[in-house]
Amino acid sequence: MFFLVFIFFLLSSNFFIFASGLVKVENLLPVLEEGWKPVFTRAFPLTFTFPFGEMIVFTVLMPYLNRPHLNLKTGLSAILISGMILSPLISFAPVAQWIISTPASMTLPFSNPVPSFFSHPGKNLQN
Incomplete structure (x- = not known):
């Protein structure tokens, strides 16, 4: 019963959205x-x-194959070994991308104050 009510709600909401004139099918072209x-x-x-x-x-x-009785063992071990090699690489890829892209856009805490302190020594001292 819930499924029928859900389908009715979806169909009626789509009908009212299209009947309101807010949707312009021309904007979806070219398909x-x-x-x-x-x-x-x-x-x-x-x-x-x-x-x-x-x-x-x-x-x-x-x-x-020379030893057909080892097919299953060899196949499963190949799948497991390749999975153990690929899983860390795939899970580390977003972290590696972040490591590569972040330092280029990041300002280190002491990158600007240290050179400005030495170029204008009296400017940064408080009285």
């Missing part, structure tokens, strides 16, 4: 200016071959 072809040519080669292409190649080659 797919060059058609669907650029979308398909850029999306499908990667989505079809990336996770499944390698899996098909490996499953075809598995019966021809």
Whole structure:
């Protein structure tokens, strides 16, 4: 029952928003200016071959290994080792980006007062 009420609320709110005249569909144009072809040519080669292409190649080659009884052990150990190598690298990437970009825009606490003190020694002394 809640689902039906929720769907009714969504549909009625969308209807009232569009009926109010606040939404101008012309502002959303051009949508797919060059058609669907650029979308398909850029999306499908990667989505079809990336996770499944390698899996098909490996499953075809598995019966021809010298010790086929070690397939599962070797595959799982490769997944675990690559996960242990990639996880820290991926989690450290935002920190590394912050470390690289922050000092360029950051003013150190003593970067300006020290040179100005030595260039004008009497200016910074209090009486």
